Amino acid sequence: MEEIHESTELGKLYLIPSRLGEQPPLEVLPLSIRKKINDINYFIVENEKVSRGFIKKITPTRSQGDLELFTLNKFSQEIEIPEMLAPCLKGFDVGLMSDAGCPGIADPGAKAVMAAHQQNIQVIPLVGPSSIILALMGSGLNGQNFAFNGYLPIDKNECKIKIKKLEKRAKIENQSQIIIETPYRNESVLKTLLKHLHPETLLTIACDITLDTEYIKTRSVIEWKNKKIPDLHKKPCVFAFH
Amino acid sequence: MEEIHESTELGKLYLIPSRLGEQPPLEVLPLSIRKKINDINYFIVENEKVSRGFIKKITPTRSQGDLELFTLNKFSQEIEIPEMLAPCLKGFDVGLMSDAGCPGIADPGAKAVMAAHQQNIQVIPLVGPSSIILALMGSGLNGQNFAFNGYLPIDKNECKIKIKKLEKRAKIENQSQIIIETPYRNESVLKTLLKHLHPETLLTIACDITLDTEYIKTRSVIEWKNKKIPDLHKKPCVFAFH
Numbered sequence: 001m002e003e004i005h006e007s008t009e010l011g012k013l014y015l016i017p018s019r020l021g022e023q024p025p026l027e028v029l030p031l032s033i034r035k036k037i038n039d040i041n042y043f044i045v046e047n048e049k050v051s052r053g054f055i056k057k058i059t060p061t062r063s064q065g066d067l068e069l070f071t072l073n074k075f076s077q078e079i080e081i082p083e084m085l086a087p088c089l090k091g092f093d094v095g096l097m098s099d100a101g102c103p104g105i106a107d108p109g110a111k112a113v114m115a116a117h118q119q120n121i122q123v124i125p126l127v128g129p130s131s132i133i134l135a136l137m138g139s140g141l142n143g144q145n146f147a148f149n150g151y152l153p154i155d156k157n158e159c160k161i162k163i164k165k166l167e168k169r170a171k172i173e174n175q176s177q178i179i180i181e182t183p184y185r186n187e188s189v190l191k192t193l194l195k196h197l198h199p200e201t202l203l204t205i206a207c208d209i210t211l212d213t214e215y216i217k218t219r220s221v222i223e224w225k226n227k228k229i230p231d232l233h234k235k236p237c238v239f240a241f242h
Numbered sequence: 243m244e245e246i247h248e249s250t251e252l253g254k255l256y257l258i259p260s261r262l263g264e265q266p267p268l269e270v271l272p273l274s275i276r277k278k279i280n281d282i283n284y285f286i287v288e289n290e291k292v293s294r295g296f297i298k299k300i301t302p303t304r305s306q307g308d309l310e311l312f313t314l315n316k317f318s319q320e321i322e323i324p325e326m327l328a329p330c331l332k333g334f335d336v337g338l339m340s341d342a343g344c345p346g347i348a349d350p351g352a353k354a355v356m357a358a359h360q361q362n363i364q365v366i367p368l369v370g371p372s373s374i375i376l377a378l379m380g381s382g383l384n385g386q387n388f389a390f391n392g393y394l395p396i397d398k399n400e401c402k403i404k405i406k407k408l409e410k411r412a413k414i415e416n417q418s419q420i421i422i423e424t425p426y427r428n429e430s431v432l433k434t435l436l437k438h439l440h441p442e443t444l445l446t447i448a449c450d451i452t453l454d455t456e457y458i459k460t461r462s463v464i465e466w467k468n469k470k471i472p473d474l475h476k477k478p479c480v481f482a483f484h
Contacts, residue, residue, distance in 0.1 A: 015379045027274045028369045102375060105385040114382030117460045125379040127270045127371045127452065133344060137257045137367040140356030143347040147389035147417065175389065210369065218359045 011088035013116040014040065015109070016095045017102045017128020018054050020236065021211040025058040028129050028210050034058050036126060040095040042087040044070045044112055050099045072096075073108050081115045088121045100236075102130045106150065106180060132178055135206035135238035138216040139176070142242055146176040152189060163196040167241065170201070176242045186232040189239065197221045197241060204240040207232055253330035255358040256282065257351070258337045259344045259370020260296050262478065263453040267300040270371050270452050276300050278368060282337040284329040286312045286354055292341045314338075315350050323357045330363045342478075344372045348392065348422060374420055377448035377480035380458040381418070384484055388418040394431060405438040409483065412443070418484045428474040431481065439463045439483060446482040449474055 014036050019028055026034065038059045045051035048069050055062060070084040087094050096103045096112055102125075103109035116123050132148050149166060153159045166177040181189040186207075193203060199222035207215040207230065215230050218240075256278050261270055268276065280301045287293035290311050297304065312326040329336050338345045338354055344367075345351035358365050374390050391408060395401045408419040423431040428449075435445060441464035448458040449472065457472050460482075 026272055028272050030268055030270050030272055032269045102379050102385075104379045104382070105375060107385070109379075110382050110385050112382075113380065114460065117382055123380045123382070123458055124456065125376040125451070125458070127369070127376070129369045130372065130375045133347060133372045133375050134367040134369070137344050137346045137351075138355065138365045140346070140352050140354075140359055140365070143344075143349070143352050144392045145390065148387065149417075150386045175391075209367075214366065216365055216367070218356065 009091060010121050011090070011092040011094060012122045012124055013085065013088060013113065014093060014095045015103050015113065015123065015125040016097045017126060017130070018051075018097055018100055020100050020129050020131055020209055023210065023212075025054075029058070030127050033126055033128060037095065038062065040093050041066055042068050042070075042092055042094045044072045044084045044094060044096045044109070046073050046098045046108055047071070051097050054097070072112055076108070076111075078111065081112055084112060085115055085119065085121060088116070089119070102128060105130055106132060106148065129210055131206070131209045131236065131238050132180075134209045135204065135216065135240060136176065136178060138206055138209075139204035139218050139240045141176040141202060141204060141218065141240055142174055143176070145174055146178060148178045150179065151181060152179055152192070156192075159192055160196050163193060167197055167201060170242045176240055178238060178240045180238055183234045183236055186235065186237045187229075190229065190232065193239060193241070194221055194224055199225075202242050204238075205230070205232070206238040206240070207235050209236070209238065251333060252363050253332070253334040253336060254364045254366055255327065255330060255355065256335060256337045257345050257355065257365065257367040258339045259368060259372070260293075260339055260342055262342050262371050262373055262451055265452065265454075267296075271300070272369050275368055275370060279337065280304065282335050283308055284310050284312075284334055284336045286314045286326045286336060286338045286351070288315050288340040288350055289313070293339050296339070314354055318350070318353075320353065323354055326354060327357055327361065327363060330358070331361070344370060347372055348374060348390065371452055373448070373451045373478065373480050374422075376451045377446065377458065377482060378418065378420060380448055380451075381446035381460050381482045383418040383444060383446060383460065383482055384416055385418070387416055388420060390420045392421065393423060394421055394434070401434060402438050405435060409439055409443060412484045418482055420480060420482045422480055425476045425478055428477065428479045429471075432471065432474065435481060435483070436463055436467055441467075444484050446480075447472070447474070448480040448482070449477050451478070451480065
């Protein structure tokens with residue numbers, strides 16, 4: 001395996017998940033995350049303040065002055081990525097983190113990973129919380145075939161068309177459909193889902209995942225319409241239907 | 243929130259991920275998994291021997307005689323599920339585990355989760371390794387929109403049609419496509435993917451995820467055709483393309 005030999009003197013790119021909330025880190029992250037954060041000096045992060053806070057929480061004795069953080073978010077340019085991976089070329093490991101959850105999954109990071117592959121830098125994903133997978137596990141919906149579709153369109157008509165298309169795909173292909181929304185739009189999106197989905201379609205609301213206030217429930221659309229909906233306002237939510 | 247009140251005296255259904263290989267459990271699982279396994283006496287498992295081995299590994303001092311294990315696999319009947327959840331109705335927590343990775347994701351378990359929702363039993367998914375998410379994180383492919391499609395059809399012509407359909411969806415919808423295969427068929431599936439995918443399509447091979455022998459690499463199909471393919475035989479693999 002030529003490329004593995006090529007990579008032996010390069011640093012590695014570790015993909016480091018973080019918490020979905022403010023709980024004690026080791027409740028939701030394996031020890032290897034703490035160890036790796038302790039060993040690495042170079043990080044690519046979504047938001048410097050958030051990541052410094054998390055690093056301080058999980059490795060309180062680390063000197064923050066030793067850390068070099070590069071910001072990679074949706075405003076970053078492709079041209080900035082080589083600098084972020086430069087430590088790997090000098091033999092130093094780099095950690096890639098997003099603000100919450102798994103880097104690269106419904107979050108920035110994939111471009112840095114792709115650039116690492118192109119430079120034969122070994123990429124090592126570490127285990128941590130993915131709200132998408134946790135919501136799907138907790139939903140009871142089909143986990144043998146599923147799609148994560150990101151956000152629904154803002155335009156009302158496009159949104160309706162998209163919901164109908166995904167619902168059809170759920171039925172025909174037996175594929176669970178997952179979406180997310182920015183927390184302040186949760187209630188509006190739920191209303192839209194309840195309006196356009198078939199009454200017998202199963203809909204999961206998964207909210208505040210891994211937190212003490214976690215709420216995960218699957219019901220048919222008609223049942224949701226007849227029940228009091230929990231308060232979702234400004235809480236991180238995942239919706240799934242089948 | 244009526245249903246939360248209803249559930250307070252019931253036991254909960256914990257969804258407990260397990261390792262993808264034989265590494266020390268806390269390298270890939272948070273401490274909360276050990277604590278929860280230590281506290282629970284009733285487990286729904288995919289394979290009794292595998293789960294007893296894992297429980298022994300992560301909580302060596304537990305007396306195995308205290309444990310009551312119910313088997314839930316693809317041969318299980320719907321009618322057996324109420325018995326598995328019966329401890330919850332008596333106020334005892336139940337743990338749901340599959341042999342490797344996250345229960346209900348490319349694994350049995352979803353039926354028990356759905357039955358729990360129907361009985362107002364609270365479902366709590368715990369954090370652990372999902373080879374699908376780890377492969378996607380490590381791929382550098384689009385993680386804002388992706389589908390996990392399970393296995394490709396065995397029939398050669400159906401398989402070709404499916405690959406073409408998923409590739410078209412990847413391009414048109416900007417949706418990364420993920421598939422798995424039973425380990426002894428990996429090399430044959432890879433050959434089929436290389437045969438039918440467009441030369442410029444990006445293809446990720448993710449093998450032995452979280453193990454010392456982990457291999458994750460993304461290249462274009464044409465590059466893969468010109469490189470020596472790593473040995474994938476009988477190793478757990480995830481493939482993704484876009």
